[in-house]
Amino acid sequence: MNQQLLVLIKPDGLKKSLTGNILTRLSETKLEIVAAKMVRVSRELAVEHYKHMKDKPFFEDLVKYIQGELHDRRKVMAMVYWGNDAITKVRQLAGATNPEEADPTTIRGSYGRITTKGLYENVLHTSSNELEAEREIKLWFQPEDIIVDLYPTEVIEVKMEKKCVWT
Ligand code: CDP
Ligand code: MG
Numbered sequence: 001m002n003q004q005l006l007v008l009i010k011p012d013g014l015k016k017s018l019t020g021n022i023l024t025r026l027s028e029t030k031l032e033i034v035a036a037k038m039v040r041v042s043r044e045l046a047v048e049h050y051k052h053m054k055d056k057p058f059f060e061d062l063v064k065y066i067q068g069e070l071h072d073r074r075k076v077m078a079m080v081y082w083g084n085d086a087i088t089k090v091r092q093l094a095g096a097t098n099p100e101e102a103d104p105t106t107i108r109g110s111y112g113r114i115t116t117k118g119l120y121e122n123v124l125h126t127s128s129n130e131l132e133a134e135r136e137i138k139l140w141f142q143p144e145d146i147i148v149d150l151y152p153t154e155v156i157e158v159k160m161e162k163k164c165v166w167t
Contacts, residue, residue: 001085002082002083002084002086003082003083003084003085003086003087003133004034004080004081004086004133004137004150005080005081005086005087005090005127005133005136006078006079006080006125006126006127006133006136006137006140007026007078007079007080007081007090007124007125007126007127008066008076008078008079008124008125008126008140009022009076009077009079009123009124010065010076010121010122010123010124010125011067011068011070011071011073011074011075012065012070012071012113012121012123013111013123013124014068014071014073014075014076015071015072015073016111016123018123019077021107021111022107022123022124025093025107026081026090026093026107029081029083029086029089029090029093030083031081031082031083031084031086031089032081032083033079033080033081034080034081034082034146034147034150035079035080035141035145035146035147036077036078036079036080037077037078037141037145038075038076038077038078039075039076039077039078039140040074040075041066041067041068041074041075041076042067043063043067045139045140046062046063046066046067047063048139049066049136049139049140050062050066058117058118058119061117061119062119065119065121066125070115070119070121078140078141080137080141080146080150082148082150087126087127087128087129090126091128092106093106093107094106094107094108094122094126095107095109096109097120097122098114098120098122099111099112099113099120099122099123100112102122107123108122108123108124111123134151137150137151138151
């Protein structure tokens, strides 16, 4: 069954120059990348993305982490992977949330670490189920950013919108 999910290369992954390695590992899945962009993560986006974790003691650090404030790299690479059984395939390659428990052959097992404060810096985010994937893809991407039709859309007329264009 075809599925889609959000994959983020987190700021530690970018700082460690792991983009190529991570994309190469994920290409083993034979899934398609149907959207990709670099994102400067606002606090608003970070809080919304991790809203289900807001009661965790590490929530503020998690927000700082995904915003790149812990790595002096204020960006993440956001992608949508699409294809047969995509969520299981990507999560298997990503490995367990705790990088020390992750199988060493997985991406997190190879490149993740636990900070001295106890935060799991695990290099990438991957949606864990179809509902979460839908919420996250719609949060990070607009319909026109994605080259296949994943979810129903509608056309609305937007008036008085301000837009930045090339001079
Ligand atoms: O990312 P994943 O879906 O595997 O795990 P999660 O339970 O949704 O947690 C989101 C993120 O919070 C993790 O990827 C870690 O960066 C962080 N986390 C942490 O630092 N310490 C924990 N005990 C659990 C999660
Ligand atoms: Mg999760």
